[in-house]
Amino acid sequence: MYQFNYERPKTLADAEALLGKADDPKILAGGQTLIPTLKQRLAMPSDVIDIGGIGELDFIRAEGDAVMIGAATRHATVAQSADVKKHNPALAALAGSIGDPAVRHMGTLGGSIANNDPAADYPAACLGLDAKIHTTRRLIEADEFFKGMFETALQDGEIVKEVTFPHPEKAAYMKFPNPASRYAMVGVFVSRGPWGVRVAVTGAGQNGVFRIAEMEEALAKNWSPDAVANIKVPATGLNSDLHGTAEYRAHLVTVMAKRAVAAAG
Template identity: 75%
Template structure:
């Protein structure tokens, strides 16, 4: 690792001030991505701002027709929370299958969304469920939050504080996971909310998570796996790597989307 100054703020406002005042800071949430990056000397922050002491950022609340989850909430807590299991079982299942037990007990939902890894699971849930991302400065709609691979709408001095997920009528998440990393080679989250139908894909796009409007329109007419037959996402913008080509991922998206719709029923 390179040399850096370490900070452990006691309040979210103190953390935000440190972000403003430091030369080139990085936020440490769960550290499941950042720590390996630092070990490999792929990041050279001037300051590391550890949010681990901000216990009030780890919570799950059920209010009205929505679930509010604190940005510092570990994946394991999302997976086992009774309110999430009752109102959003698809999100509980998603969290249950992230990485391994060590990752699930240390990694956080806010860290995952802020990092926006193109193969991460939570971005698909946020986009499909039309989540609202609350920060220290504003509220950001999911459609406006994800800007590209490892890129979000967050400003340099902005921190995610909580995420609001509406209760869906139907929802499911299915992924075809890399057997070693458990990252999604293709993951599809389908949701029918009171605002409409949304289909979000992770693990396959060169620019990260994305929606499939053609599938959404088909499912709006008939919520059935069969209506997705013949719908293929173009290969041009899909990832092609040693784990699978763009044509393979295009085929998988349709297969996995059909499984997700079937599971949601």
């Protein structure tokens, strides 16, 4: 790791102020992606602002027809939350499938979506559940938030505060993990709710998480695994590497979508 200044503010306001002052800061939430990146000397921030100690970012609240989750809430906390399990079991299961148990004890919702790793799980949940992302500056719709590989709508100094997940009627997430890294090689989140039907895919796309309109339309007409079983996803724009071709990933998207619908019931 290169040298950096480290700050651990106690409030969001302090964090914003520190971000404003620093030359080239990085926000540290759980650190499960940032620290490996720093260790490999792939990033050289002037300042690391650790928001892991900001109490106001660590909460889960079920209110009305949604669950609000603070950005610094750990994956393990989401996975075990009685509120999340009750209103949005697919989200709890997704959180419980991220990384491994030790990673889930540190990794956070905000860190995951702000990083927008194309193989991360949470972006599929956000997009697949029509989530609202609240930042220190504004509210961003999930559809507007994820901009491409490791890119989001966040501006410099803008911090994710919470994500609002509306309750789905039915939802499930099916992941085909990369055999080596265990990140999502293809992860499909399907849901039905007030927003209609959503099918969001992570892991497969070169530009990160995306939706599949054809599957959403088919499921809106007929919510059953058969409705998506024969929908072929084009391989164009999908990743191709030693773990599988774009064609294989395209095929897996259909299989995982089918299984997700079956699991959602």
